[in-house]
Amino acid sequence: MRTRTARSFLAVLLVASAFRSTEAQDPRLSNRLDAPTRKALSALVDSARAQGIPVEPLMEKVYQGLAMGADGSRIVVAVRSLTFEMGNAHRVLGAVATTDELKAAASAVHAGVPAVELGKMKKQSGLRRSLTLPFTVLADIVSRGVPVAAATNAIKSLVGAGAKDKDISDFQRNVSVDIEKGAQPAAAAETRAKGAVAPTPKTENREHE
Amino acid sequence: MQGPTGMESSDAALVARVLHGEVNAYSALVSRYRDKYARYAVHMLGNREDAEEALQDAFTRAYRSLARCEDPERFGAWLFRILVNRCRTSGARRVRRGQTFVHDETALLNASEEHPAEQTMWREEIERALGELSADQREAFLLKYVEELGYDEMAEITGVGVSALKMRVMRACDRLRVLLREVHSA
Amino acid sequence: MPDWGRTTLELMVQELQHPVRLDESFDRRVMVRVRRLYAERRRRGIIGWLGAAANISRRPAWAAALAAGVVAVISVGMFRRPPHPMPAGQTIAVQFVLVAPEARSVAVVGDFNNWGLGDTALVAENHNGVWSVSAPVHTGVHRYAFLVNGKQWVADPTAPRSAGDDFGQPSSALVVEASTQ
Numbered sequence: 031m032r033t034r035t036a037r038s039f040l041a042v043l044l045v046a047s048a049f050r051s052t053e054a055q056d057p058r059l060s061n062r063l064d065a066p067t068r069k070a071l072s073a074l075v076d077s078a079r080a081q082g083i084p085v086e087p088l089m090e091k092v093y094q095g096l097a098m099g100a101d102g103s104r105i106v107v108a109v110r111s112l113t114f115e116m117g118n119a120h121r122v123l124g125a126v127a128t129t130d131e132l133k134a135a136a137s138a139v140h141a142g143v144p145a146v147e148l149g150k151m152k153k154q155s156g157l158r159r160s161l162t163l164p165f166t167v168l169a170d171i172v173s174r175g176v177p178v179a180a181a182t183n184a185i186k187s188l189v190g191a192g193a194k195d196k197d198i199s200d201f202q203r204n205v206s207v208d209i210e211k212g213a214q215p216a217a218a219a220e221t222r223a224k225g226a227v228a229p230t231p232k233t234e235n236r237e238h239e
Numbered sequence: 240m241q242g243p244t245g246m247e248s249s250d251a252a253l254v255a256r257v258l259h260g261e262v263n264a265y266s267a268l269v270s271r272y273r274d275k276y277a278r279y280a281v282h283m284l285g286n287r288e289d290a291e292e293a294l295q296d297a298f299t300r301a302y303r304s305l306a307r308c309e310d311p312e313r314f315g316a317w318l319f320r321i322l323v324n325r326c327r328t329s330g331a332r333r334v335r336r337g338q339t340f341v342h343d344e345t346a347l348l349n350a351s352e353e354h355p356a357e358q359t360m361w362r363e364e365i366e367r368a369l370g371e372l373s374a375d376q377r378e379a380f381l382l383k384y385v386e387e388l389g390y391d392e393m394a395e396i397t398g399v400g401v402s403a404l405k406m407r408v409m410r411a412c413d414r415l416r417v418l419l420r421e422v423h424s425a
Numbered sequence: 426m427p428d429w430g431r432t433t434l435e436l437m438v439q440e441l442q443h444p445v446r447l448d449e450s451f452d453r454r455v456m457v458r459v460r461r462l463y464a465e466r467r468r469r470g471i472i473g474w475l476g477a478a479a480n481i482s483r484r485p486a487w488a489a490a491l492a493a494g495v496v497a498v499i500s501v502g503m504f505r506r507p508p509h510p511m512p513a514g515q516t517i518a519v520q521f522v523l524v525a526p527e528a529r530s531v532a533v534v535g536d537f538n539n540w541g542l543g544d545t546a547l548v549a550e551n552h553n554g555v556w557s558v559s560a561p562v563h564t565g566v567h568r569y570a571f572l573v574n575g576k577q578w579v580a581d582p583t584a585p586r587s588a589g590d591d592f593g594q595p596s597s598a599l600v601v602e603a604s605t606q
Binding site: 262263265266269270273274277278281282291292294295298299302303361362365368369381384385412415416419420 | 433434437438440441442443444445446447451452454455456458459460462463550551
Binding site for chain 3: 090095100108129133141163167169170173206
């Protein structure tokens with residue numbers, strides 16, 4: 031018990047220092063954040079680390095908020111939201127998920143994709159494959175208007191068919207162009223996913239004709 | 240930028256350091272010549288934006304060709320030659336684009352605190368008159384009287400013979416006399 | 426100088442000889458370009474470049490090592506992968522491009538440079554309205570945006586949108602892969 035208490039205490043110290051050490055590296059952070067904001071952010075960082083969530087994406091969100099002129103309370107809301115989304119992603123993806131996968135998964139969750147669907151995709155793809163890019167594309171096409179279900183099915187079918195990241199990147203570009211040209215988002219995603227996973231037609235031998 | 244002895248480094252020393260891979264040493268050369276040559280570029284091109292672009296371009300080209308600078312102790316003069324060429328190219332581009340010589344920006348650059356309105360008007364007249372010169376005449380006039388170069392230096396920089404340069408300077412002065420006289424008699 | 430107008434011309438020259446001061450950001454913009462050239466040379470191998478220098482008497486020991494370094498430049502689309510698998514934690518050079526003919530300045534900020542805090546913004550250079558800048562970016566997924574004229578946030582039209590609380594401003598997502606899929 032004593033050992034566990036000591037370990038927890040140490041963890042809290044390390045976590046609390048995560049935010050403060052960043053402040054020390056960039057004094058402008060402390061100049062630009064008021065005390066209540068800093069306190070709230072420290073608490074969020076503590077909580078994230080305690081859950082096993084990487085804190086670097088949270089600090090990136092702070093920097094983003096500062097750069098975009100958001101006030102302290104707005105930044106806290108954004109960081110809290112990200113912590114929640116990453117927490118959800120972490121629960122379904124497990125400890126094997128990388129920081130980047132969690133970041134990308136959090137984006138998809140924020141866009142409205144149920145975390146459980148992301149977990150299913152991870153199981154389907156196996157441990158070796160990173161789903162950072164598929165999750166990023168999923169978040170993107172949902173934000174362009176593809177319904178969550180259609181988007182999730184499209185990405186699932188691509189991942190399930192063993193599509194490479196390059197193919198999924200091309201899929202994203204094609205879908206966004208189609209939508210810009212006026213295609214219905216769902217139709218664009220479904221059509222392009224079919225094309226991306228369709229087997230290559232055999233070339234007919236016409237030499238004898 | 241100071242070398243190990245604490246003294247300000249010569250152009251040759253800085254060039255040597257850059258060529259040895261110390262890319263950040265180049266910033267000392269940029270600081271050293273930035274304002275000095277900005278003046279020429281601004282008056283030659285008539286607006287600050289084009290001048291900055293030409294000057295940036297010149298510094299970049301100088302870096303790219305640094306190994307071919309034959310006399311690093313005279314890096315400044317070598318850089319100036321590159322800048323003069325860039326200004327020629329930029330001037331030609333403006334003619335093709337059909338832009339006129341813009342005066343407003345340069346008029347604001349050195350407004351006198353004592354008589355700002357008068358000084359601004361005078362500056363505008365000067366810039367307008369400069370803009371009326373051909374690019375060759377303007378270049379020769381600026382190099383001779385504003386940058387105070389000798390004709391031999393001007394010939395080295397521009398690649399034009401001394402006689403031709405003297406002719407351009409003379410014609411520039413004649414033209415400016417007429418232009419400024421017209422302004423004052425109007 | 427000729428007779429008439431000598432005083433006027435002298436006054437004119439005096440006026441024109443006033444110093445012109447440029448903003449210190451000019452130096453930074455030049456050094457961004459210069460450092461990019463330096464990185465390109467390192468990628469291609471600097472042996473030829475240094476060898477041509479007449480006033481270099483010896484080649485630094487690290488020159489050959491630098492010449493063997495690999496920095497890949499890929500500039501199309503949102504997905505960046507180096508030509509050779511690289512371990513996680515490496516960087517690859519990424520080119521950011523924005524077409525904005527009316528812009529006076531364009532910078533790129535994002536997760537990879539603390540969103541420009543601490544003066545780390547990547548300043549793009551303008552080529553006839555096409556603004557671009559290349560920079561090494563660590564492997565991973567990054568949110569980023571263009572900052573036009575110092576105040577307008579613009580997402581990268583060629584990249585996926587970043588979904589997340591973006592404080593009411595648009596931003597994009599960039600994925601830099603560490604290894605071949």
